[in-house]
Each structure stands twice: as structure tokens, then as C-alpha cells.
Amino acid sequence: MNDFIVENGVLIKYIGKETIGVDVKIPDGVVKIGNGCFRGMQIKCVRFPDSVTEIGEEAFYNCWNIAKDGPVKVKTIGKSAFEACGFPAFVMNDGVVNIGESAFAQCPRITKLKLPNSVETIGDGAFKFCERLEAIDLSKRLIKIPDECFCGCLALKKIEIPKTVKEIGSRAFAFCASLKNISFEGTEEEWDNIEKADDWN
Numbered sequence: 740m741n742d743f744i745v746e747n748g749v750l751i752k753y754i755g756k757e758t759i760g761v762d763v764k765i766p767d768g769v770v771k772i773g774n775g776c777f778r779g780m781q782i783k784c785v786r787f788p789d790s791v792t793e794i795g796e797e798a799f800y801n802c803w804n805i806a807k808d809g810p811v812k813v814k815t816i817g818k819s820a821f822e823a824c825g826f827p828a829f830v831m832n833d834g835v836v837n838i839g840e841s842a843f844a845q846c847p848r849i850t851k852l853k854l855p856n857s858v859e860t861i862g863d864g865a866f867k868f869c870e871r872l873e874a875i876d877l878s879k880r881l882i883k884i885p886d887e888c889f890c891g892c893l894a895l896k897k898i899e900i901p902k903t904v905k906e907i908g909s910r911a912f913a914f915c916a917s918l919k920n921i922s923f924e925g926t927e928e929e930w931d932n933i934e935k936a937d938d939w940n
Contacts, residue, residue, distance in 0.1 A: 748790075749773050758782060760804065765791060772798045774817070787813070794820045796839070816842045818862065833857050838865050847871060850894075854878045863908070867891050873917075877901055884911050886936075893917060902929055909936040 742755035742763075748770040753763065764786045765772070774795040777785070781804045789812050796817040799805060803825040812832065818839040821829070827848040833855040840862030843849070851874050852866070858878035866872065868891040875889075879901050886908035889895060895915045900907075902925030912918060921940070923930045 743769075745769060749795075750776055753777055753780070762786070771795060774798065775800070777802055793817070796820065797822070799824060815839070818842065819844065821846065831855055831858075836860070838862060840864060841867065844868055851875070854881070856880055861885055861888060863887055864890065870894060874898075877904075879903060882906070884908060886910060887913065890914055896920065897922070899924060902926075904933060906934040907936065907939045909938055911936070912940040913938065915940075 742753060743750055743766055744752040744754060748768060750765060750769045751773045753776060758780045760783045762784045763782050765788055767788045768790050770790055771793040772795055775797045778797050778800045780802055782802060783804055784806055792813055793815040794813055794817055797819045799821050800819050801823040805824050806826050812834055814834060815837045816839055819841045820839060821843050822841050823845045825848055829849060831854060834857050835855055836857055836859050838858060838861045841864045843866050844864050845868045847870050849869050850871050853876040856879045859880050863885045864887040866889050867887050870893045872892045873894045873896055875898060881901055881904055883906040884904060888911045890910050890913045893916050895918050897920035899922045
């Protein structure tokens with residue numbers, strides 16, 4: 740606990756002497772990783788206790804060397820929580836409900852992602868400019884693909900849109916140069932009824 744400042748279950752700050760290439764074990768009882776807690780630190784790995792349910796805004800922003808397969812029981816991933824991180828993969832646990840704006844934006848090494856069916860909402864630009872992202876499986880409970888969600892995902896080749904989706908936002912698939920196959924789980928009538936921005940693709 741000497742390496743952490745924790746207040747009311749929120750990890751406010753990591754104050755360990757080592758911040759480069761170090762493995763960090765979050766203390767038991769922490770329920771939220773606070774906003775900007777590890778921002779810019781070149782830590783190697785983070786181990787989360789089961790108590791963590793929320794990752795705050797910019798909590799791991801620009802942690803280029805981090806190599807973590809995903810928190811254990813987290814429900815909410817905040818705005819820009821993992822933006823500009825260098826991990827090649829991120830396995831999201833079943834139980835994630837909300838993914839914030841730009842949560843995984845500009846993660847250039849990610850090639851594949853699978854969103855568990857617990858995911859209900861995704862924020863604007865959540866995966867924008869993930870240049871090597873080739874494939875992503877969307878949640879079967881997703882209602883909206885928001886603005887710029889996959890904008891600039893140059894390597895994205897195909898995507899299947901769940902029939903639960905009712906809205907596709909502006910520039911959701913803009914600048915996806917390799918995207919040749921967009922399929923839809925529902926009927927043609929259901930596809931036509933989806934509210935689509937004029938510039939959705």
C-alpha cells in the first residue's frame with residue numbers, strides 16, 4: 740500500500756519509485772482506478788483485484804509499454820482510459836457494460852478485438868485510429884455505433900453489425916480504406932430502419 744494513494748476505494752495516484760518496466764499490483768479493495776492515475780507511465784503490467792469495477796478517464800493514457808489482457812470484473816472503462824497504449828491485444832471480460840469516448844483510440848498495435856455481449860454503450864471515437872485493427876466482434880446488445888467509432892482504422896477488413904443496432908453515427912467508418920465487407924445480422928427492412936448519419940461511412 741506504500742506505493743499507492745487510495746481514498747474511499749478510489750486509487751488516486753501511484754507513487755512508487757519505479758515507473759519504467761515495473762509490474763504493478765493494485766491493492767485489494769480498490770473499486771476504481773482514478774482519473775489519470777497512471778497517465779504516461781511506462782509500466783509493464785498491471786494486476787487488478789476482483790474488487791475493481793471501473794477504470795477512470797485517462798487512467799492509463801499513453802502507457803505505451805503496458806501489457807495487460809484486461810481487468811477482471813470491470814464494468815466501466817472511462818474516456819481515453821487506454822488511449823495511445825502499445826499493447827498488441829486486449830481481452831475484455833464479460834461484464835463490461837460501458838466503454839467511454841476514445842477509450843482505445845490510437846492504439847496502433849491492436850489487431851483484433853472482441854466486445855463481450857454485456858457491452859451496451861460505446862462512446863464516440865472509442866477505437867478511432869487503431870491503424871492495425873483488422874477485425875472486431877461487436878456486442879449483441881449494442882444499440883448505437885457512435886460518431887467516429889472506427890474512423891481511421893485503416894486495416895479493418897470486415898465487420899458484422901448486430902441486429903440490435905438502431906443508429907450509426909457520423910464518420911463511424913470514415914477512412915477505413917480496407918473495409919470491403921459490412922454485413923448486418925438482421926433483415927433488409929431492419930437495416931433500412933437504422934438511423935444512419937449521411938456520412939456514416
